[in-house]
Amino acid sequence: MYHNSSQKKYWTYDKEEDLDKLRLEANRKFCSKGLSSGKPGINESMFLNQQEEKVLFRHYEKRLLDFCTMFKPVMPKSGTACMYFRRFYLNNSLMEYHPRTIMLTCAYLSCKVDEFNVSSTQFVGNLQESQAGQERALEQILEYELLLIQQLNFHLVVHNPYRPLEGFLIDLKTRYPLLENPEMLRKSAEDFLNRAAMTDAGLLFSPSQIALTAVLNSAARAGLKMEAYLTECMGLKEDKETLSKMYESMRRMTGLIKAYELPKAEEVNTCKQKLERIHAEFATNLKRKHGYEDDDHVVKRQMVAEEEWTDEDLDAL
Amino acid sequence: MKLSLSRDAHRQAHLRYRLFQQISHFITVYFDPRSADLLPIKSNFRVQLFEDPAIDKEVEIRKKVLKIYNKRELDFSTLKEYNDYLEQVEDIVFNLTNNVDVERTKQIMEQYQRDNKDVIQRNKAKLTREQEELEELLLQEQQNSEQRRLETLQEEQRQLQAKRKNKQALLDELESSKLPAAVLLAQHKDRAAQLETQIEKQKQNVKPANIFSTGIMMPLFIDTYGPPVPELDQLGRLGYLNHVRTASPQDHAGGYTSGLACHRALQDAFSGLFPS
Numbered sequence: 001m002y003h004n005s006s007q008k009k010y011w012t013y014d015k016e017e018d019l020d021k022l023r024l025e026a027n028r029k030f031c032s033k034g035l036s037s038g039k040p041g042i043n044e045s046m047f048l049n050q051q052e053e054k055v056l057f058r059h060y061e062k063r064l065l066d067f068c069t070m071f072k073p074v075m076p077k078s079g080t081a082c083m084y085f086r087r088f089y090l091n092n093s094l095m096e097y098h099p100r101t102i103m104l105t106c107a108y109l110s111c112k113v114d115e116f117n118v119s120s121t122q123f124v125g126n127l128q129e130s131q132a133g134q135e136r137a138l139e140q141i142l143e144y145e146l147l148l149i150q151q152l153n154f155h156l157v158v159h160n161p162y163r164p165l166e167g168f169l170i171d172l173k174t175r176y177p178l179l180e181n182p183e184m185l186r187k188s189a190e191d192f193l194n195r196a197a198m199t200d201a202g203l204l205f206s207p208s209q210i211a212l213t214a215v216l217n218s219a220a221r222a223g224l225k226m227e228a229y230l231t232e233c234m235g236l237k238e239d240k241e242t243l244s245k246m247y248e249s250m251r252r253m254t255g256l257i258k259a260y261e262l263p264k265a266e267e268v269n270t271c272k273q274k275l276e277r278i279h280a281e282f283a284t285n286l287k288r289k290h291g292y293e294d295d296d297h298v299v300k301r302q303m304v305a306e307e308e309w310t311d312e313d314l315d316a317l
Numbered sequence: 318m319k320l321s322l323s324r325d326a327h328r329q330a331h332l333r334y335r336l337f338q339q340i341s342h343f344i345t346v347y348f349d350p351r352s353a354d355l356l357p358i359k360s361n362f363r364v365q366l367f368e369d370p371a372i373d374k375e376v377e378i379r380k381k382v383l384k385i386y387n388k389r390e391l392d393f394s395t396l397k398e399y400n401d402y403l404e405q406v407e408d409i410v411f412n413l414t415n416n417v418d419v420e421r422t423k424q425i426m427e428q429y430q431r432d433n434k435d436v437i438q439r440n441k442a443k444l445t446r447e448q449e450e451l452e453e454l455l456l457q458e459q460q461n462s463e464q465r466r467l468e469t470l471q472e473e474q475r476q477l478q479a480k481r482k483n484k485q486a487l488l489d490e491l492e493s494s495k496l497p498a499a500v501l502l503a504q505h506k507d508r509a510a511q512l513e514t515q516i517e518k519q520k521q522n523v524k525p526a527n528i529f530s531t532g533i534m535m536p537l538f539i540d541t542y543g544p545p546v547p548e549l550d551q552l553g554r555l556g557y558l559n560h561v562r563t564a565s566p567q568d569h570a571g572g573y574t575s576g577l578a579c580h581r582a583l584q585d586a587f588s589g590l591f592p593s
Contacts, residue, residue, distance in 0.1 A: 002588040003541045159585070167586025170579060173560040206589035208543060234544045234590075245592040 006155040030093040060099040081110035164211035188218035543590035
């Protein structure tokens with residue numbers, strides 16, 4: 001459950017500033033590594049700054065979401081892939097690991113974790129590429145998979161707000177007769193959740209808080225009042241402090257979502273060019289780095305060698 | 318005359334040869350001329366428990382070492398001392414398992430045994446006491462479950478008898494009474510229904526007291542940082558199940574009930590709701 005999950009302990013932060021600090025740190029680390037690599041012609045300006053990384057991140061995140069929506073067979077909507085992508089680039093720079101590969105690896109890993117069984121060939125079959133291109137992509141995905149798991153600190157279970165949303169709708173229907181038809185809130189609440197997935201909301205608030213905000217927001221849009229739900233059904237009538245804190249979180253969250261905008265195409269292209277140049281210059285060959293040299297397993301040697309006995313062997317005795 | 322053995326016999330001999338090789342760590346064999354067979358010297362023979370014979374050997378050695386090195390954490394004043402002690406034990410086990418410095422290690426063990434004789438005795442006594450207590454609890458639990466079983470059997474017998482008596486009473490009445498058969502049947506059905514509800518009520522009241530076998534008991538309290546979730550068995554009564562998809566017969570056969578999905582959704586909705 002969420003309350004004793006690794007997500008709550010390690011991947012939920014208090015303020016947006018903390019997240020920005022981490023990303024800045026990742027950016028700085030790569031820049032200093034690049035500058036000190038001693039390669040000729042490297043200067044500060046060829047690296048991406050934090051703003052440019054953000055632009056590219058949003059672009060690739062949108063592509064990840066589109067990839068998951070267009071996936072055949074139909075991938076269940078879970079938000080795990082998006083969360084992996086977000087967590088990975090919290091501590092790593094886009095300049096070090098190319099977002100295109102990481103995004104596919106995130107989708108691949110989330111299929112496994114969500115128990116949505118696709119074979120790897122089926123997975124890359126969804127890419128718009130030639131057979132050879134698909135195979136190359138698959139190789140890259142498999143190379144990056146362990147890296148991704150490691151950078152997620154092996155915390156693979158992600159709690160998403162979709163089930164809490166269901167729970168709230170059930171609860172509203174059962175305990176809150178003031179609202180006649182909670183079902184009508186579903187569509188706009190789900191839309192809110194999809195938009196929240198493209199912000200840092202998942203790293204700052206618990207999934208139940210996000211779902212509750214979605215419900216209240218869509219009710220407010222429909223012009224319905226729902227304060228009584230919090231005061232009466234949740235028992236917060238006496239607890240003014242918690243109530244005000246909850247309203248505060250909801251305000252912050254809605255602010256985050258309103259502030260999101262899809263980056264413009266020209267901006268994306270300039271940043272992409274810079275990115276490609278950096279990757280061409282500092283390509284990190286993972287195969288070499290992580291000791292994947294001997295692909296053959298070290299098979300446990302049998303204690304006694306297997307021997308075939310025939311009649312001829314006995315003749316020798 | 319050429320002695321030709323079947324392939325199967327070869328296999329058998331080969332397999333026995335392999336088996337003896339594998340457990341050669343533990344047994345010494347001698348060749349018995351009478352049965353033309355390899356027989357183990359019974360003193361060292363042990364049944365192999367693990368697939369990998371090396372592990373089996375280590376387990377045996379570890380048991381022996383721990384019989385001597387049986388100090389507990391509370392025997393030490395600091396954690397570091399305890400960890401050093403544990404490291405010592407591991408070194409000894411390693412040396413003995415891999416035949417490294419066997420003589421010296423055995424000497425160290427003997428020295429330790431001599432120095433700490435009284436501590437070893439004390440800890441041995443403590444261990445046996447704890448084992449006894451555990452055994453007592455287990456025995457008690459066994460007895461209780463046996464009793465419960467007998468009670469349920471008796472209850473079932475009683476119910477069967479009551480039903481039989483009822484049927485007999487009906488037959489008698491049909492014979493002797495002047496009322497029409499339909500009325501008698503209706504009365505009988507009524508009585509049977511009453512009996513059923515009585516039995517149900519009894520079952521509800523006699524909830525067996527939960528006996529925890531380990532003896533430690535505090536209800537576990539987990540903070541969910543959110544409002545309380547109704548219990549799984551209360552969901553129907555509270556009306557939650559009307560708003561969840563009903564489980565089909567196939568679902569029921571698989572053990573799935575609509576309450577499970579409902580409960581999970583509610584738990585997820587309430588978990589971590591209140592900001593800490």
